[in-house]
Amino acid sequence: MLTNQNFIKVFFLETHVERISNLQDFKKAELDRETGLFLYEDMTLGRRFEDKCAEMYYRGKMFGFVHLYNGQEAISTGVIGAMKKKHDWFCSTYRDHVHALSAGVPSFEVMSELFGKATGCSKGRGGSMHLFSREHHLLGGYAFIGEGIPVALGAAFSSRYKKEVACDKSSDSVTAAFFGDGTCNNGQFFECLNMAQLWKLPIIFVVENNKWAIGMAHDRATSNPEIWRKASAFGMHGEEVDGMDVLAVRGAAQRAIERARAGEGPTLLECLTYRFRGHSLADPDELRSEKEKEFWGKRDPIKKLAQEIIEGKFATEEELKSIDKKIDTEISESVKNALEAPEPPSEELTRYIWAED
Amino acid sequence: MAGTLLFNALKEAIDEEMANDVNVCVMGEDVGQYGGSYKVTKDLYEKYGELRVLDTPIAENSFTGMAVGAAMTGLRPIVEGMNMGFLLLAFNQISNNMGMLRYTSGGNYKIPAVVRGPGGVGRQLGAEHSQRLEAYFHAVPGIKIVACSTPTNAKGLMKAAIRDDNPVLFFEHVLLYNLSEELPDGDYICALDQADVVKEGKDITLLTYSRMRHHCLKAVEELDKKGVDVELIDLISLKPFDMETISKSIRKTNKVIIVEECMKTGGIGAELIALITEECFDDLDARPIRLSSQDIPTPYNGNLENLTIIQPHQIVEKVEDLISGSI
Numbered sequence: 001m002l003t004n005q006n007f008i009k010v011f012f013l014e015t016h017v018e019r020i021s022n023l024q025d026f027k028k029a030e031l032d033r034e035t036g037l038f039l040y041e042d043m044t045l046g047r048r049f050e051d052k053c054a055e056m057y058y059r060g061k062m063f064g065f066v067h068l069y070n071g072q073e074a075i076s077t078g079v080i081g082a083m084k085k086k087h088d089w090f091c092s093t094y095r096d097h098v099h100a101l102s103a104g105v106p107s108f109e110v111m112s113e114l115f116g117k118a119t120g121c122s123k124g125r126g127g128s129m130h131l132f133s134r135e136h137h138l139l140g141g142y143a144f145i146g147e148g149i150p151v152a153l154g155a156a157f158s159s160r161y162k163k164e165v166a167c168d169k170s171s172d173s174v175t176a177a178f179f180g181d182g183t184c185n186n187g188q189f190f191e192c193l194n195m196a197q198l199w200k201l202p203i204i205f206v207v208e209n210n211k212w213a214i215g216m217a218h219d220r221a222t223s224n225p226e227i228w229r230k231a232s233a234f235g236m237h238g239e240e241v242d243g244m245d246v247l248a249v250r251g252a253a254q255r256a257i258e259r260a261r262a263g264e265g266p267t268l269l270e271c272l273t274y275r276f277r278g279h280s281l282a283d284p285d286e287l288r289s290e291k292e293k294e295f296w297g298k299r300d301p302i303k304k305l306a307q308e309i310i311e312g313k314f315a316t317e318e319e320l321k322s323i324d325k326k327i328d329t330e331i332s333e334s335v336k337n338a339l340e341a342p343e344p345p346s347e348e349l350t351r352y353i354w355a356e357d
Numbered sequence: 358m359a360g361t362l363l364f365n366a367l368k369e370a371i372d373e374e375m376a377n378d379v380n381v382c383v384m385g386e387d388v389g390q391y392g393g394s395y396k397v398t399k400d401l402y403e404k405y406g407e408l409r410v411l412d413t414p415i416a417e418n419s420f421t422g423m424a425v426g427a428a429m430t431g432l433r434p435i436v437e438g439m440n441m442g443f444l445l446l447a448f449n450q451i452s453n454n455m456g457m458l459r460y461t462s463g464g465n466y467k468i469p470a471v472v473r474g475p476g477g478v479g480r481q482l483g484a485e486h487s488q489r490l491e492a493y494f495h496a497v498p499g500i501k502i503v504a505c506s507t508p509t510n511a512k513g514l515m516k517a518a519i520r521d522d523n524p525v526l527f528f529e530h531v532l533l534y535n536l537s538e539e540l541p542d543g544d545y546i547c548a549l550d551q552a553d554v555v556k557e558g559k560d561i562t563l564l565t566y567s568r569m570r571h572h573c574l575k576a577v578e579e580l581d582k583k584g585v586d587v588e589l590i591d592l593i594s595l596k597p598f599d600m601e602t603i604s605k606s607i608r609k610t611n612k613v614i615i616v617e618e619c620m621k622t623g624g625i626g627a628e629l630i631a632l633i634t635e636e637c638f639d640d641l642d643a644r645p646i647r648l649s650s651q652d653i654p655t656p657y658n659g660n661l662e663n664l665t666i667i668q669p670h671q672i673v674e675k676v677e678d679l680i681s682g683s684i
Contacts, residue, residue, distance in 0.1 A: 089430065120463065122462050124463065125460055126462060132463065132465040139426065140458070140462060140465075144453060149419075149422070150419040150423045153419070153422070154428070154429065155429065157423060157426070157427050158430035160408070161382065162431070165382075165406070165408050166379050166380070187419075188422065191414070191418070192423075195413070195414060195419065195420070351464070352462075353459070353498060353499050354459075354499070355468075355469070355521075
């Protein structure tokens with residue numbers, strides 16, 4: 001007899017490991033020296049910035065809930081790195097530091113924000129989960145699950161509106177909305193997939209499926225663990241991709257961007273990934289098995305790219321090490337300067353409530 | 358010259374602002390082809406096209422959030438709540454995104470959006486369609502809240518709300534859409550933050566808003582016959598309150614009664630009394646009084662519904678009691 005459980009097993013690959021081990025071939029982005037070094041540098045910046053955040057948090061320089069991105073760098077770099085800075089739009093979640101960095105927000109401004117300083121990208125009023133930068137088209141970090149997706153949809157709507165209503169031919173921006181597997185059980189996800197496809201909006205829904213919504217395993221929370229397949233319910237194009245492989249993510253992103261810019265509508269891109277740390281720095285991380293962590297730890301996206309660069313002779317190990325060093329220097333300077341930066345003035349407590357302030 | 362109905366006054370405002378600024382757009386349920394559930398956007402779909410007058414699926418939280426994203430990226434959206442009560446589903450977007458986002462972002466973004474629609478207690482519409490959300494949203498920082506009450510102020514306030522760079526919650530009343538009035542000529546606006554002194558008087562101040570303005574007018578007429586000279590003020594702005602106009606009136610009359618349609622607990626009157634007590638205590642000769650709706654879900658039955666909200670005769674009685682010193 002075909003029970004419900006058997007039914008799921010027959011038609012859907014159930015576990016995260018099983019899925020990533022059975023991914024079909026898809027066209028990856030091409031690797032050359034310039035691309036490889038750019039991707040490597042961006043991912044390294046993300047990783048080392050987050051490591052520094054953990055250090056600063058434990059040293060009592062940073063407060064609140066801090067959610068680190070370690071392990072997922074291939075997604076931020078793969079997607080944002082394929083988009084046009086200060087032209088396309090980016091929308092993030094509470095795990096937003098690295099998206100901000102990839103979008104071009106200087107590490108000094110992000111670190112300042114985490115220290116609550118006046119020089120922070122949100123003037124010390126946002127904190128870790130609420131990074132914003134109009135200059136870099138970062139629509140923001142949204143801390144409630146799913147609430148960023150409609151905002152991203154609005155940016156995509158503006159793009160089409162300006163082109164067709166205001167007749168601005170240069171208006172071809174694409175919006176990337178980042179969110180996790182847990183969000184894909186939330187109504188706003190489905191509502192926005194529907195509207196995006198209905199109106200053919202230039203948006204990419206980037207699911208960073210890291211398998212765990214804090215302590216809720218993805219397979220325990222959803223009836224069909226293959227999120228990318230949910231696109232088909234809306235007649236939308238969906239893809240699953242190895243989220244630990246920056247070239248794979250970049251390739252998928254390039255296809256989605258091209259379709260969006262051509263007015264062919266949205267894409268649901270499910271990136272299979274894993275976070276190397278707990279949900280936040282306050283998470284005891286007791287539910288994830290060592291075996292699982294070990295499996296994913298071997299798929300470190302930065303090491304994978306480094307290996308491909310070296311084996312393809314696009315650059316030497318020494319060159320990559322010099323990038324590491326450069327990034328470490330940059331982050332150290334950002335930390336030093338952010339620590340020395342001024343606090344927001346007390347007399348400006350109520351500033352920015354109103355548009356006129 | 359024939360008068361203009363309130364819903365048409367709102368439409369004129371939206372139409373004129375859409376004609377003036379290509380970034381002004383409307384979105385919501387049935388705002389386009391259907392013309393809006395109370396016909397506030399009738400014919401605008403044909404005039405401006407489907408992107409500017411966007412018929413959305415029934416997804417209040419997502420299309421309200423979409424308006425926020427559109428406003429952050431340069432548009433000036435007007436969101437219609439088919440019934441304002443439905444926007445409870447968009448509470449997060451109105452609170453976290455519209456109200457708080459500019460501050461949280463350290464001034465990176467502004468949100469020039471208007472959220473409008475019919476609210477208040479209608480005629481036997483049942484509890485869910487008879488809500489007064491102004492009180493629920495009152496604590497949200499960063500949003501302006503206004504309530505229109507006549508065709509003239511409906512048009513002038515709507516134009517001001519659309520032009521404002523801040524998010525504005527704009528309350529219309531389901532029973533006022535067919536009020537008719539001759540509108541002023543030309544392009545006029547009404548200030549979003551100014552109360553309207555409907556009638557000057559010296560004996561007592563009545564503070565009210567939305568449909569209760571008209572209940573108060575009936576009471577004022579009755580009281581006038583009895584020789585009581587009431588000063589009637591329509592608050593217009595529910596956030597922030599125009600305390601200058603309110604204080605000035607209380608300094609003159611030394612007595613105040615608030616007449617509201619929202620529920621008593623945690624209502625507009627509750628906040629107003631707190632402010633009046635803080636700012637006008639020494640000017641008061643009697644305790645400030647609230648006449649509010651009962652703290653119950655609005656019942657369907659017509660008699661029970663009438664008992665739920667304040668009626669003109671209750672205003673007359675309470676004013677007389679206060680003037681005579683019996684309370």
